[in-house]
Structures are given as C-alpha cells and as structure tokens.
Amino acid sequence: MSSGQYPSIWRGALMFKDTPIPRRRLWGTGLTTALVMSGGLALGHIEWGIWAFLGGFTSLYVHPQPYRVRAITLLIVGLGLDISMGLGGLASVWWHMALALGFVAAASTYLTGTFDVPLPAGFIFVLVACISSALPLHPANIIWIRMLAVLGGAGIAWIVGMVDWLWNPAGPQRAIVSEAFFALADYGASLGSPRTMVSAQHKAAQAVMQAHETARGTRLVQLEHAANEATHLFRALIALAAHVQEPLAPVWHQLLQNLGDQVKHPGKLPLTVPEVPQSLGLPWMRWHDAVQQAVAVLSGQSRPPFELRLYQPTVFERLNRGLSRHALVLPATARIGIAVAFSVLLAHLIGIAHPFWVPLTAAAVLQGVSTAVIAERAIQRALGTTLGLVLAGVLLAMRPPNVATAILLVVLQLGMLFFIAKNYGVSVVFITTIALMNIYTGTHAAIMPMVWARFKDTLIGSAVGLVAAFALWGRASSTRLPQACVHALTRTGDLMQSTLTAASATKLAHLRGSTLSALLSVQHLYQAALGELPPVNRDEVWPLVLSIERLGYLVMSLVRTPRTPDRALAHALQPMWDALNARLQGKAVESITHIPHMPQYPAIEEQLQELAQAEDLLAPHQALS
Numbered sequence: 001m002s003s004g005q006y007p008s009i010w011r012g013a014l015m016f017k018d019t020p021i022p023r024r025r026l027w028g029t030g031l032t033t034a035l036v037m038s039g040g041l042a043l044g045h046i047e048w049g050i051w052a053f054l055g056g057f058t059s060l061y062v063h064p065q066p067y068r069v070r071a072i073t074l075l076i077v078g079l080g081l082d083i084s085m086g087l088g089g090l091a092s093v094w095w096h097m098a099l100a101l102g103f104v105a106a107a108s109t110y111l112t113g114t115f116d117v118p119l120p121a122g123f124i125f126v127l128v129a130c131i132s133s134a135l136p137l138h139p140a141n142i143i144w145i146r147m148l149a150v151l152g153g154a155g156i157a158w159i160v161g162m163v164d165w166l167w168n169p170a171g172p173q174r175a176i177v178s179e180a181f182f183a184l185a186d187y188g189a190s191l192g193s194p195r196t197m198v199s200a201q202h203k204a205a206q207a208v209m210q211a212h213e214t215a216r217g218t219r220l221v222q223l224e225h226a227a228n229e230a231t232h233l234f235r236a237l238i239a240l241a242a243h244v245q246e247p248l249a250p251v252w253h254q255l256l257q258n259l260g261d262q263v264k265h266p267g268k269l270p271l272t273v274p275e276v277p278q279s280l281g282l283p284w285m286r287w288h289d290a291v292q293q294a295v296a297v298l299s300g301q302s303r304p305p306f307e308l309r310l311y312q313p314t315v316f317e318r319l320n321r322g323l324s325r326h327a328l329v330l331p332a333t334a335r336i337g338i339a340v341a342f343s344v345l346l347a348h349l350i351g352i353a354h355p356f357w358v359p360l361t362a363a364a365v366l367q368g369v370s371t372a373v374i375a376e377r378a379i380q381r382a383l384g385t386t387l388g389l390v391l392a393g394v395l396l397a398m399r400p401p402n403v404a405t406a407i408l409l410v411v412l413q414l415g416m417l418f419f420i421a422k423n424y425g426v427s428v429v430f431i432t433t434i435a436l437m438n439i440y441t442g443t444h445a446a447i448m449p450m451v452w453a454r455f456k457d458t459l460i461g462s463a464v465g466l467v468a469a470f471a472l473w474g475r476a477s478s479t480r481l482p483q484a485c486v487h488a489l490t491r492t493g494d495l496m497q498s499t500l501t502a503a504s505a506t507k508l509a510h511l512r513g514s515t516l517s518a519l520l521s522v523q524h525l526y527q528a529a530l531g532e533l534p535p536v537n538r539d540e541v542w543p544l545v546l547s548i549e550r551l552g553y554l555v556m557s558l559v560r561t562p563r564t565p566d567r568a569l570a571h572a573l574q575p576m577w578d579a580l581n582a583r584l585q586g587k588a589v590e591s592i593t594h595i596p597h598m599p600q601y602p603a604i605e606e607q608l609q610e611l612a613q614a615e616d617l618l619a620p621h622q623a624l625s
Contacts, residue, residue: 009372013379019421024164026417029059032157033413037406039152046402050441051146053409054131055081055153057124060417061117062161064172066214074161078154080108084125085150088132089143094355097133098344101359104129106337113329114322119420123367126340130360131435135442170223174264176214177223180230181260183207184237188248188256191241198546201238201553202523208234209516225303226263229294236283236290238557242603243283249274255291262298271295326483328369328525331473336366339468343461350460357454360435361385361461364428366469370477370531374469378462380425385458388432393451395433396440409437470533477528478536484525485548486584488518492552493577496604499558500570512556519552540617544584547611554604572596576608583615591616 036056040049061077062070084104091097108122128150137143164171183204190200208230215227233256247253251274258271273295276288296302322329343362347355364381368374395408416430436454440447495511503511526545529536579592592612598605 009375010379012372013376013383013425014423016423017421022417022421025059025062026414028062028157028160029056029417030410030414032056032059032153032160033410034406035156035160036153037409041402041406046405047441048145048149049406050409050438051085051149052153052156053413054085054128054438055150055155056157056413057081057128058154058157059161060120060124063118064176066173067162067165067169070172071158071162074154074158078151078158080111080125081128081154082147082150084108084129085132086143086147088129088356089135089137089146091133092137094344094348097355097359098341101126101129101133101344101356102337102341105340105359105363106333109336110322110329110333113332114318119367119424121367122336123363126360126363127431127435130356130363131438134354134356134439170220173214173220173223177211177226177230178260178263180204180207180211180227181233181256181263184230184233185253185256185260187234187237189253191244191248192246197241198549201241201549202520204234204237205516205520205553209513209520212513222266223263225297229259229290229297232290233294235557236287238553239603240283240287242554243281252291255295259294259298266298266300271299326480326487328476328480328528331476332366332369335468335472336363338472339363339366339464342468343464346464347457347460352453352457352460354453355457357457358461358464361458362465362468364431365462365465367424368469369528371469371474371533372531372535375466375533377424378466380423381428381465382458382462384425384428385432386455388429389436389451389455389458391429392433392436393447396437396447405437405441409434412437475529475532477525478532481522481525481529481536481541482584484518484522485544486581488515488522488548488552489577489581489584491515491518492548492555493573493581496555496558497570497574497577499555500566500573502565515552515556519549522548543614543617544611547607547614551604551607551611554607558601569596569598580608580611580615 033053033056036052037046037049040046040052043049055078058074058078058081061073063073065073087100087104088097091100105122105126108125110122111117112121132143132146135146183200183206187197187200187204190196208227211227211230215224255271255273262271273288273292276284278285293302321327324330339362340359343359344355347358352358361381365377366374368377400408412430412434416427416434418427419430420427432454436450439445440450491511491514495508495515498507498511522545526536526541529541530538573596576592576595583590583592592615595605595608595612
C-alpha cells in the first residue's frame with residue numbers, strides 16, 4: 001500500500017470499487033433462495049419459505065476455503081443465524097430487545113472480526129435478529145417454527161455450498177495457493193516502482209500467508225509443497241528487490257503465472273527457467289535457483305530438499321488474540337454492542353412502538369474499520385435506505401402474489417450480493433427491500449405508514465451509529481499503531497538474532513510466521529488510521545511504517561547463512577535492537593548513530609540506518625499518536 005491520501009467521505013460513499021464478481025456465491029445464493037421459496041410455496045405457507053430464506057443467508061458466507069473448513073464455517077453460521085432468530089423473537093419488551101440485539105451485534109462482530117470473515121461479516125446476524133424482533137409472537141410456539149424454518153434454510157444453503165466438492169474436491173484450495181504465485185508475478189513486475197511496489201509486496205505477503213493457512217488444512221502434500229515454494233520465491237524476491245531498480249523481465253512474470261496455473265491444473269503447461277549469468281550476483285542466482293526448484297517441484301520432477309512452514313495460530317490462539325487490548329476487533333465489538341443496545345433505549349424513550357429498525361440502521365452504519373468508513377456507511381445507509389423504502393413501497397403496493405414474491409426475493413438477494421463489495425449503498429437498497437418484504441409478510445402492516453416510520457428510524461439509527469463512531473474509540477487504529485510497530489520490530493529483531501545464532505528450523509518457521517503477521521497488522525492499522533478523523537500524521541508515520549516493513553521483509557528473506565553461527569554479530573546487534581525499540585516507545589531521546597557494520601548483509605544495514613532516521617522524524621515527542 002502506498003502512503004496515499006484517504007479519499008473524501010462523499011467520494012468514498014459514491015464510488016464503485018473494482019472488485020471481482022462473486023460468481024460462486026451468486027449462483028449458490030440464487031439456487032438456495034429459489035429452493036427455500038419453492039419449498040414454502042409447495043407447502044402452501046409462503047411465510048415458512050421466507051423464514052427459511054433468512055437461514056439461506058448462510059450462502060453469503062461461502063468463500064474460497066478447504067471444504068473441511070467451509071463445512072464447519074457454514075455449520076456455525078447456520079446455527080448462529082438460528083440463535084439470532086430465537087433471541088430476536090424472544091425480545092418481547094424493550095430492555096430484553098436491547099440486551100438481545102446488543103449481544104448479537106457484539107458477538108457476531110467479534111467472531112467475524114477475529115477470523116477475518118469478509119463482508120457481510122456480522123451484519124447479517126443482526127439483520128435476522130432485528131427482523132425476528134419485529135414479527136408477532138402469535139400463535140403460541142411460533143418462534144420455534146421460525147427457528148426450525150431457519151435451520152432448514154441453513155441446511156439447504158450448507159448442501160448448496162458444499163455441492164461442488166463432488167466434482168472439484170480440491171478446487172478452492174488450489175485456487176488459493178495459485179493466487180500466491182499470481183501475486184508474486186505482480187510483485188516482480190512492480191520492482192523499481194515506489195508507487196506500486198509496497199502495495200504489491202503487501203498483497204504478495206497476504207497471498208503467501210493465506211496459501212500456507214489453506215495448505216495446512218488440506219492434507220494434500222502437493223499443495224503443501226506448492227505453498228512452501230511460494231514462500232521460498234517470496235523471500236528470494238524480497239532479497240532481489242533490494243538490488244534491482246527495474247521490473248523483472250516479462251518472461252519471469254509469465255513463468256510465475258504459469259506456476260500458478262500449474263497449481264490449478266497440474267501438468268498443463270511446460271515450464272522453462274531462463275538462464276541467469278553468474279555475473280549478475282548472488283541475489284539473482286538465489287532467485288534463479290528458487291524458481292528452478294519451484295518448477296521442478298510443481299512439475300513433479302523432484303521433491304523439495306527440506307520442508308519450511310510458516311507457523312499458523314490455533315483457533316484458541318486467534319480467539320484469545322482478539323481479546324487483547326491491542327486488537328482492533330475489541331473496540332469494534334464494544335462499540336457496536338453499546339450502540340445497538342443504546343439505540344433500542346433511545347427508540348423506547350422517544351416513543352417508537354417498533355424500534356427494531358433503529359438498531360439495525362446503527363449496526364449497518366458501524367460496519368467499518370475507521371471513522372471515515374463509518375461516515376461513508378452513514379451516507380450510504382441514508383441514501384440506500386431511502387431508495388430501498390421507495391422500492392419496497394412500490395413493490396408491496398402492487399400486492400404481488402406469492403410466486404412473484406418468491407421471484408422478487410431471489411432477484412433482490414442476488415442484487416444485494418452483487419453490489420455489497422462494490423458499493424455498500426447500492427446493496428442497502430436491496431437489503432432494505434428484503435427486510436421490509438419479510439416483515440410485511442409476517443405482519444401485513446399498512447404499507448405507507450410502515451415505510452414512513454422506517455425512514456424516520458433510519459435517520460435516528462444513522463445518527464446513533466455516527467455519534468458512536470466518534471465517541472467510542474474513534475481513533476482505535478491510531479492508538480494501536482505504535483504498539484503494532486513495536487511488536488513488528490521486536491519480532492524482526494528476534495528473527496534476525498535467531499537466524500544469526502542458527503536456531504532450529506521449527507523456531508525460525510514460527511518466528512517468520514509471527515513476523516509476517518505483525519508486518520501485515522502494521523499495514524492494516526496504518527491504512528485504517530488514515531481513515532480516522534483526524535487522520536494520523538502521514539508525513540511522520542509513513543517513513544517509519546515503510547522502514548519497519550522493508551526491514552522485516554529483508555530479515556524474513558535471509559537464508560540460514562553462514563552455516564556456522566555468527567554470535568559475534570548477534571551480540572553486537574542486540575543493543576541496537578533494544579535502542580530502536582526503546583526510542584519507538586519514547587523511552588530514549590538520543591539519536592541512534594551507530595549501526596554495526598554488516599558487509600554480508602548490506603541491504604539490512606542500509607535499512608537499519610533508514611529506520612533510525614525515520615525515528616528521528618518523530619522527535620521531539622517520540623510517539624506515533
């Protein structure tokens with residue numbers, strides 16, 4: 001990522017992002033919705049189909065994952081939607097509703113944030129709970145029928161989400177691992193271009209880490225080897241980037257893409273490695289050898305000479321990490337839980353008889369990582385809901401028959417999914433219409449009063465969400481960025497010292513994984529901090545973030561050379577690591593003028609000097625925030 005400027009709020013709210021079309025989720029969601037609605041029509045109870053339709057939202061969480069992971073994910077999502085339906089339906093008085101909806105919002109935000117679940121993340125659980133709270137609780141035991149219908153819809157979504165395992169059991173895994181090679185090709189093509197290289201490096205690092213996470217869960221040795229080779233190539237490319245000032249030749253770009261295709265379709269393409277003259281130096285020879293080894297391994301001509309794994313945290317470790325005071329998901333969880341519960345209280349105090357739309361709007365607005373994004377969400381929610389209310393009013397006024405209602409819900413669901421990653425405001429048009437059609441089917445309320453009431457509720461909920469964004473941990477990213485930089489620098493130092501002292505392969509793999517995770521976290525927090533109001537000081541912070549990233553990736557690129565430990569250099573470096581960290585934390589004020597001479601690692605020595613200079617830019621306050 002570049003140091004760039006965060007776009008204006010209005011521009012960000014109205015712009016369309018160039019995101020790929022989620023074809024797999026589109027046909028899966030469309031098929032699921034068609035099946036559950038057809039089931040309701042066949043049984044003569046359109047409302048059963050609509051309740052099952054809410055369980056069918058499980059289809060929105062089909063992402064490229066190993067099928068074993070996807071099966072567990074969809075099962076948990078389906079159960080979560082069912083629990084949300086139950087909690088929303090049992091909230092018969094306002095304070096029950098405040099507690100129930102606040103809990104659903106907080107729990108779903110924490111879990112989806114901890115496990116990096118992309119859009120729609122936790123919002124769908126809040127949507128289901130809010131819709132459920134708006135439905136009448138008669139006849140007796142109706143809530144259990146609704147929960148059973150939601151489970152049925154989730155079950156159908158689970159089957160549809162897993163069905164392509166029958167003909168392509170390793171397809172998602174191969175696609176994810178192959179993306180690492182495509183990202184490496186783009187990284188190589190960006191060398192020598194400061195504007196694009198940092199972004200390409202960041203994307204390549206993310207892709208390599210995701211490839212490892214995927215390969216570890218596949219039990220497919222070939223994919224594990226491919227992920228290992230992607231790591232070797234990434235490290236060799238980092239080392240090469242420190243010595244070249246121009247993009248790799250197109251032949252290398254094509255070769256890396258061919259390697260990605262080879263992972264997707266084994267044996268499909270012939271792979272030939274260009275010769276590299278020894279006169280170009282050690283980094284070029286290392287790059288050539290890494291590519292040659294990857295070609296041999298992926299072509300099945302040889303097995304890798306050794307195994308290299310990046311350590312990946314367990315489920316328990318990820319859950320525990322989310323509870324850390326340095327984690328960004330923790331303030332987001334507390335913020336949305338408090339805001340949703342408060343919005344119910346506010347709606348009750350001002351006399352709104354059916355307050356469910358106020359917390360729903362507040363939760364929708366708070367689906368963002370920074371105050372600027374949340375402000376965009378408020379604009380998008382207000383505009384999208386207004387248009388959605390008009391569309392819902394027109395459609396409901398036409399009194400569509402049950403079959404037409406079923407068809408409309410399929411179309412609206414597909415529209416929501418198509419636009420949700422491109423422009424949230426457009427997807428809100430479809431979300432609003434879906435929600436009102438669900439509620440109208442269960443209540444048969446007067447159309448125009450319902451639409452007008454929801455419009456007023458939207459304004460109130462948007463205001464609550466916007467105030468919460470600024471009042472509750474509004475600069476969470478900025479305040480966490482300093483500690484993230486310290487953590488990344490500490491991990492980098494530990495990895496460097498362990499490499500120089502010839503630590504075990506297991507320890508080095510663990511440190512490389514934790515270093516990569518720390519570097520990605522720094523970039524994520526920095527980008528989020530740019531979107532906070534007021535934003536972080538770019539002129540001071542970007543040189544430091546860039547220096548830490550470059551240093552971390554350079555240290556990750558080290559091979560275990562020299563074969564004999566260089567404990568003398570490790571001993572000489574330790575005071576420097578301590579001083580860099582102390583100064584970053586504001587514990588020291590003197591400039592770091594002595595960097596140990598490292599003729600065998602000139603790029604790292606140069607980057608350490610740049611890091612010391614970047615820390616000087618923070619003087620005299622010695623802090624990032």
